[in-house]
Amino acid sequence: MNPEIPILETKHLEKSYWVGRSRLPVLKGLDIEIKAGEIVAIIGPSGVGKSTLLHLLGALDRPSRGKVLIQGVDIFRYNDEQLAIFRNRTVGFVFQFHHLLPEFTALENIAMPALMARVPQKQAYRKAMELLNEVGLWQRAHHRPAELSGGEQQRVAVARALMNNPRLLLADEPSGNLDQRSSNALHRLIWHLSRTRNQTFIVVTHNLQLAEQADRVIELSDGRIKNNILNGV
Numbered sequence: 001m002n003p004e005i006p007i008l009e010t011k012h013l014e015k016s017y018w019v020g021r022s023r024l025p026v027l028k029g030l031d032i033e034i035k036a037g038e039i040v041a042i043i044g045p046s047g048v049g050k051s052t053l054l055h056l057l058g059a060l061d062r063p064s065r066g067k068v069l070i071q072g073v074d075i076f077r078y079n080d081e082q083l084a085i086f087r088n089r090t091v092g093f094v095f096q097f098h099h100l101l102p103e104f105t106a107l108e109n110i111a112m113p114a115l116m117a118r119v120p121q122k123q124a125y126r127k128a129m130e131l132l133n134e135v136g137l138w139q140r141a142h143h144r145p146a147e148l149s150g151g152e153q154q155r156v157a158v159a160r161a162l163m164n165n166p167r168l169l170l171a172d173e174p175s176g177n178l179d180q181r182s183s184n185a186l187h188r189l190i191w192h193l194s195r196t197r198n199q200t201f202i203v204v205t206h207n208l209q210l211a212e213q214a215d216r217v218i219e220l221s222d223g224r225i226k227n228n229i230l231n232g233v
Contacts, residue, residue, distance in 0.1 A: 005072045007036040007167055007200050008057065013066035015052055026052050028223040029066070034216070036167075037198040039190065041211035044220035050204040051172055053220070057202060058091045058170045059083045070167065088117055092161030096173040098153040100145040106132060106156045107141040113163040124163075131159035135189060151182030158189060162199070171203045175210065187213060 013030040016023050026049045034040055042050050055061040057068060059075055067074050075086055100109045107128050114124035132138045135155040145153055154174060161169050171190070175183035187210050193199050203210065211217050212231065219227040 006033045006069075007071055008032070008034040008202075009067075009069040009072075010057075011067040011069070013053075013056060013068065014064045015049070015056060015061070016064045026223055027056070027063075030225055032218065032225070032228075034200065034202065036200055037194060038216055039194050039201045039203065039214040040216045040218060041214035042202065042204045042218050042220065043206070043208075043211050044226070048220045049223050050220055054170050054172050054202065054204050057168070058093060059087050060093075088113060089164050090167050092164070092166040092169040094154070094157050094161050094169065094171040094174045096176040098145070098157040100153060100156060100160075102145050105142045105144055106137060106148065109145070109156055110160045110163055113160060117164060127163065128159070131162055132156075134193075135159045149182070150178050151185055154178065154182070154186055155189065158186075158193070162193070162197075167200065169199060169201050171201060171205075173204055173206065175205070175207055183207065183210075 010030050010032045013027055014025070015027040016025045018024070030053065042053060044050055052061070056063050059068070062076055068076060070090060075083065078086060101112070104112070107125060110128035110131055111124040114127060115121065129138065129141060132141050135158060137152060137155055137159070140148060140152060145156070148156065175186045178186060190201055190203070191213060194201050203214065205211055215231060217227065217229045217231060218225060
């Protein structure tokens with residue numbers, strides 16, 4: 001990894017949707033640069049385009065105009081098959097609702113991205129167990145999601161997102177469905193993983209406490225960047 005190249009960069013990023021015959025602009029020419037290992041919080045009122053931005057950064061949607069560069073590579077030059085491989089190997093996702101598969105154990109849920117990438121089962125399960133230990137849930141390996149608390153489910157979701165050693169971890173309101181104690185524990189985990197793994201986190205959040213802990217805060221307003229602030233500077 002070349003430290004001189006930002007891990008993520010957007011150039012004049014735009015996204016619009018058509019509502020009937022009217023074009024609804026959501027993102028309006030965003031220029032963002034993020035370094036490896038940063039925790040970046042994206043804040044702003046509801047409906048301002050935060051989740052839309054995250055979906056573009058993770059290639060879940062395509063922009064109307066502009067570029068998303070991952071280590072200097074324009075990811076939207078990829079075809080759909082290449083983008084699917086990119087998402088599986090380069091990006092990890094954590095959502096407000098964990099989206100764990102209810103019929104599988106925590107261990108099996110975490111191993112799923114590696115199994116989809118055709119990693120041998122024994123190797124995938126060994127890595128999944130290491131991640132369970134890292135997020136403090138080794139004793140819950142064989143519990144299904146219904147047997148876990150909300151905070152534990154989100155920890156499993158974070159471990160699953162890390163399974164394929166992604167360069168980026170994108171989180172959309174990861175603590176939005178948790179109580180204060182579980183939220184604080186999840187925030188500490190994100191900080192710990194970022195520092196110990198040099199893991200880049202981009203987190204959409206309404207939680208100002210989490211935003212204050214981030215290295216950088218990007219505030220969106222009316223589809224544009226209103227503030228781009230380095231915390232502690």
